[in-house]
Amino acid sequence: MANVTSLKAWQSLLTRTEQAQQTPIKALFAQDEARFQKYSLQAQNILLDYSKNPVDDATLADLLALVKEVGLDNWRDRMFHGDRINATENRAVLHTALRNRSNTPVFLDGVNVMDAVNRELARIKNFVNAVRKGRWRGYSGKRITDVVNIGIGGSDLGPRMVTQALKPYADDRIRVHFVSNVDGVEIANTLRPLNPERVLFVVASKTFTTSETMTNAQTARNWLMSSAFDERAVAKHFVAVSSNEAAVKAFGIRPENSFQMWDWVGGRFSLWSAIGLPIALQLGFKQFEELLSGAHEMDLHFRDMPFERNAPVLLALMTLWNSTFLGRHSQVILPYDWPLQRFAAYLQQAEMESNGKSVDRVGERVPYTTGAVIWGQLGIDGQHAFYQYLHQSNTVVPADFIGSIESSTPVRGHHEKLMANFFAQTEALMNGISAEEVARELAGQGLSEQEIERLLPHKVHQGNRPTNTLLLKRLDPRTLGALIALYEHKIFVLGVIWNICSFDQWGVELGKTLAARILPELQQAQNEGRHDGSTENLIRYFKQQREKLKS
Ligand code: F6P
Secondary structure, three states, rough: OOOOOHHHHHHHHHHHHHHHHHOOOHHHHHHHHOHHHOEEEEEEEEEEEOOOOOOOOOHHHHHHHHHHHOOOOHHHHHHOOOOOOOOOOOOOOHHHHHHHOOOOOEEOOEEEEHHHHHHHHHHHHHHHHHOOOOOOOOOOOOOOOOEEOOHHHHHHHHHHHHHOOOHHHHOOOOOEEEEEOOOOOHHHHOOOOOOOOHHEEEEOOOOOOOOOHHHHHHHHHHHHHHHHHHHHHHHHHHOOOOOOHHHHHHHOOHHEEEEEEOOOOOOOOOOOOHHHHHHHHHHHHHHHHHHHHHHHHHHHHHOOOOHHHHHHHHHHHHHHHHHHHHHOOEEEEEOOOOOOOOHHHHHHHHHHHHOOOEEOOOOOOOOOOOOOOEEEOHHHHHOOOOOHHHHOOOOOEEEEEEEEEEEEOOOOOOHHHHHHHHHHHHHHHHHHHHHHHHHHHHHHHOOOHHHHHHHHHHOOOOOOOOEEEEEEEEOHHHHHHHHHHHHHHHHHHHHHOOOOOOOOOHHHHHHHHHHHHHHHHHHHOOOOOOOOHHHHHHHHHHHHHHHHHHH
């Protein structure tokens, strides 16, 4: 592909940035009454309203022309068909096959991967039913009541987010817990109240070499042994999810207790595989299938809908416009659905590990900003924390507001209050409040002219803050599946436009290598390695102080 910045649509978009910065979004509504109808769409159970963005018909036409010029349709086909589009790792990208409920063949090197996917799903189903129905028992013959998932990054964030989000659909048979951090506090706190006879550990690691996960798995094993005193207990209390069979075996987990992952599933796109075991164990296999079905429906939408009615494409284009062209480099995710409290953390890995890159597919430095900084938390709590910044700071932060028409846990009188805030915030962020309006309001309260003058600049809200609104019918397994897939495809579209490889993550390796080098320095009394002046002194100080604290 030619350098994306030289494409006609890119060049045309550049000419539109000044006007977009100068025209308030609310003025665009005044110019075009049909804006909502034109700039919103329904995808499965999700309404996406992107009308509160600084785009007009001409800008949108350029943005849509750009996705055509970069060959998105071709890239999309290549992904669905199992081409090795993860070029730096020479891998296909086939998380869509994991939820391919139509079961149409997907060939990789002449082999239909659906056979392996279906085989593994059947194993997951049997296993989940055995645990949930009490046929799978611990070493002393007791039922399993608690599942502890040990994994990090993509082997943690997805299942952790989904099990939290779908708790209202769970029964009380199995409680799920997550341990990701190598800070011993997490595993110690998690295990303290649990009974080893009733705990099942899922060691989830695609590589089965990740230091945090392996350390926690070993600690969990020791904990089990301190109660069972018999190595054979491991078979009853440990299962693995990995693509590294040899390492799983070396850990002592039998092949029949090991679930497969494939190199064509990226960690951050893996919750649809056996990495989703905690989800299926908590909710039952049927609900897990619902989640897969929702994602599959979004896959079909992404694959089949024209770009101008395609939710992932439009969501991506709003981010592209706001960040790369208008220079708003961070993006906040604001769910107004309590169960989605880990959604921003999940998206942070999905988006930032995928698109936080600075060279293109052939290794040339790209001259534009890629991946936005993703952050956020529950919107209603954010209102009493950082919304001040969103409304009145000098930095414009585009926001995604996510809410539901119906609460998954209705409590009389609550949902309307929550949603009143949801709607109020996007309105306030766009419209702001002008000096004239503030002056009128203060005069109405009886303030003197002097007082009004003093207070006025502090109370003005500039507005003109872009937002997307995603309104779900209800946060159920199917809709959540669709919502996650919507964002996955958004990430893919952005990667295609930015011409970067969204499916590798080389940027996490250097820190891991250095940590492995520093570890023996911390374990030994002397022998600090050669580091920069700051790091070397910090390590020395740490060790000296540690000795003092011991004495
Ligand atoms: O450190 C980054 C990363 O490689 C992620 O991409 C991945 O999701 C996570 O670590 C965990 O890796 P694994 O599943 O191999 O333990």
